[in-house]
Amino acid sequence: xxxxxxxxxxxVKKAINDPEINLNEALKHYHExxxxxxxxxxxxxxQDYFRDHIDEQLLSDIFAYFxxxxxxxxxxxxxxxxxxxxxxxxxxxxxxxxxxxxEDKQDEVMDxxxxxxxxxxxxxxxxxxxxxxxxxxTNYIDIRSxxxxxxxxxxxxxxxxxxxNVKTLIAVxxxxxxxxxxxxKDLIKARAKDDLETIIRQNTPFLYxxxxxxxxxEKIIDYNMDIIPVISxxxxxxxxxxxxxxxxxxxxxxxEDYAKLAGMSxxxxxxESLFQSIKKRIPWLMILLILSICVSMLISCFEHIVATIATxxxxxxxxxxxxxxxxxQSLAVTVRVISNSEISKKEERKLIFKEIxxxxxxxxxxxxxxxxxxxxxxxxxxxISHDEIIAGNGxxxxxxxxxxxxxxxxxxxxxxxxxxxxxxxxxxLRKMKIxxxxxxxxxxxxxxxxxxxxxxxxxxxxMFMAILF
Numbered sequence: 001x002x003x004x005x006x007x008x009x010x011x012v013k014k015a016i017n018d019p020e021i022n023l024n025e026a027l028k029h030y031h032e033x034x035x036x037x038x039x040x041x042x043x044x045x046x047q048d049y050f051r052d053h054i055d056e057q058l059l060s061d062i063f064a065y066f067x068x069x070x071x072x073x074x075x076x077x078x079x080x081x082x083x084x085x086x087x088x089x090x091x092x093x094x095x096x097x098x099x100x101x102x103e104d105k106q107d108e109v110m111d112x113x114x115x116x117x118x119x120x121x122x123x124x125x126x127x128x129x130x131x132x133x134x135x136x137x138t139n140y141i142d143i144r145s146x147x148x149x150x151x152x153x154x155x156x157x158x159x160x161x162x163x164x165n166v167k168t169l170i171a172v173x174x175x176x177x178x179x180x181x182x183x184x185k186d187l188i189k190a191r192a193k194d195d196l197e198t199i200i201r202q203n204t205p206f207l208y209x210x211x212x213x214x215x216x217x218e219k220i221i222d223y224n225m226d227i228i229p230v231i232s233x234x235x236x237x238x239x240x241x242x243x244x245x246x247x248x249x250x251x252x253x254x255x256e257d258y259a260k261l262a263g264m265s266x267x268x269x270x271x272e273s274l275f276q277s278i279k280k281r282i283p284w285l286m287i288l289l290i291l292s293i294c295v296s297m298l299i300s301c302f303e304h305i306v307a308t309i310a311t312x313x314x315x316x317x318x319x320x321x322x323x324x325x326x327x328x329q330s331l332a333v334t335v336r337v338i339s340n341s342e343i344s345k346k347e348e349r350k351l352i353f354k355e356i357x358x359x360x361x362x363x364x365x366x367x368x369x370x371x372x373x374x375x376x377x378x379x380x381x382x383x384i385s386h387d388e389i390i391a392g393n394g395x396x397x398x399x400x401x402x403x404x405x406x407x408x409x410x411x412x413x414x415x416x417x418x419x420x421x422x423x424x425x426x427x428x429l430r431k432m433k434i435x436x437x438x439x440x441x442x443x444x445x446x447x448x449x450x451x452x453x454x455x456x457x458x459x460x461x462x463m464f465m466a467i468l469f
Contacts, residue, residue, distance in 0.1 A: 004030060008038035016049050023053045032058070036065040040073060051081075060088035067096035075101060083112035090164075091120035092137035092245060123238065132216055133209030136230040136239030139163050142170045145179050145200060150192040152182075165242055168227050171200045178229055178237045180204055206231055209238050291446040295453060302457035305464070312460050315374060315407045316453075322366060323414035323452040324445035330355045330422030331444045338430055352423050359419025363412035371408040378403065402463045410456040417455070418448040 008030055015021040027035055039050060039062065051059060063085050066073045074082055074097060082101075086094045086109065094117060098106050113121070120138045127133030141159045143152045152169075160166050169182040180202040190199050206229040207216055220228060220241065227240040299306075299316075306313055337343065337351060378400045422444050 002034065002037065004034040005038045005041065008035055009041050012038070012042060012046055012050055015053065016046065023050070024055045024058065027054075027058075032061045033065055036062045036070075040070060056084070057088050060085045064089055064093040064097070067093065067100055071097070071100040075105065079105065079108050079112055082109050083114075087113055087115055087117050089117070090137050090139040091117060091124055091239070092135065092139075094121055095124050095134075120239075127209060130213055131209065132207045132211045132213060132230055132241070133238065135213070135245055136209065136241055137245065138239050139242070140165050140170055140227060140240045142172050142176075142237060143182060143196060145171050145173055145197050147196045148192070149187065149190045149194045149196060149199075152187060152196045153192075156184075156187070165227050165240065168225070170227075170229055170237060170240065171196065172237050176237055177235045178206060178231045181229065204229075207241065208233060288443065288446050291443070291450070295446065295449045298450060298453050299457070302453075302461070305457055305460050309403070309460065309464055311378070311403055312406070312457075314377075315370075315403070316456060318370065318407065319410045319414050319456045320449050320452040322363075322411055323418040323448040323455075326359050326362060326415045327418035327422035327444045327448040330359065330419045331426060334423045334426045338427060348427055352420070352427075355419045355423040356416060360412065360416040363415035366415070367408035367411045370411055371404045374404045374407050375400065399464075406456070406459045406463050410452070410459045413455040413459070414448070414452040417451045418444075421447060421451065 008027060011021070011026045012023070015023050015026065035058075039047060042050060054062075063074055074085070077085075082097075086097055089097065098109065098121070101109065110118075110121070123138075124134060124136065141156060141163050143155055147155070156166065156169065167184050169184065169187065171179040171182055173179055180200045181204045182196065182199055182201070186199040205219065205223045205225065207219070209230050209232055226243045229237060230239045230241060232238055333355065334351065343351070425444065425447075
């Protein structure tokens, strides 16, 4: 347990036995996250005391940290108390808390919520989960463009007590239409009698509330702003995305992509039910099963080779595994590149040819190593057991070299082709308006198994054609 958390727990326990200790005053220098962690370490009686003796606004700030991992700390409270806490939260935090409650309790609490926060929640909930509007908050300070600097400062001071985001102010006109942003430092430096219009930055980036999150994330990351205005199609200011929203959004997106690269339909967690976990994983597994059956059927087409040259089976996994590995590497590089930026056709070709060269050169290096290792293995095995390479024949060094050559050349070919497919597949999927991360690692690996089998056994067929026919 963190030292700060231990200190807070100790303060609460002392306050229970000493009425003269002001809990709000004693905790005012601690961060809300540490206080939230400390709350979870208290027993039920201590938690009841804590809630009864802490400032309501501070309590709501603390409980905002329970929105995901420790929602039980909120769920066990009476609905009226939850509603009172939610009413003092920022709209986006309130939405996160309500979304984690079960559906019936969520409806009951929503009916008890009153005031401006209810309108904000209804506005945010009016957008689909994949739209920017579902992530925005109404925690911002807007300033009319027709004010003087002095009047703008007065409004800032008045609103600052209820809003955390004061570094950047949003400029609007009388109709609440978005005009631009005002940096706090520019407002402070400006002369009192000047018009606010003189310091409005009119060309700052913004997002439309109906924009899709996946289409906007690149823009959000690139501009690196502390808040990004969110407006309607009619240019009305609706809310903002804060830097903390952006961090959470990027983290969620990366987690989702990681889940897809692992061959799941969405991110999994520890608390979900067995059925939910199966439901998330089974779609890709069904596809992979079909592909794996295809690989097995493909190997069966080379049954005569396996029966005649049994030794060839020893090194099948070497070729298939390396093809899968290099394909997954190319996939990861490509998904990262095309997800982070719009790339031209010229850049696409550059990326494809680069990955092909990387796969080919890595294949050459590993082919030399594998040739030596396979040769030593076969020589050692033949000395110990006198095994033959070709069924029915005695040991032949030339047959041994052919197996080594087959393995090495197949490795180069499979790794080169796997790099090509690992790069081309996500690019093609993106052009088809399909999430590139859907080209999951298991999918590429299984696809590359097909490539590896074809390369390996086709080369074996060519190398030992005189014996096989």
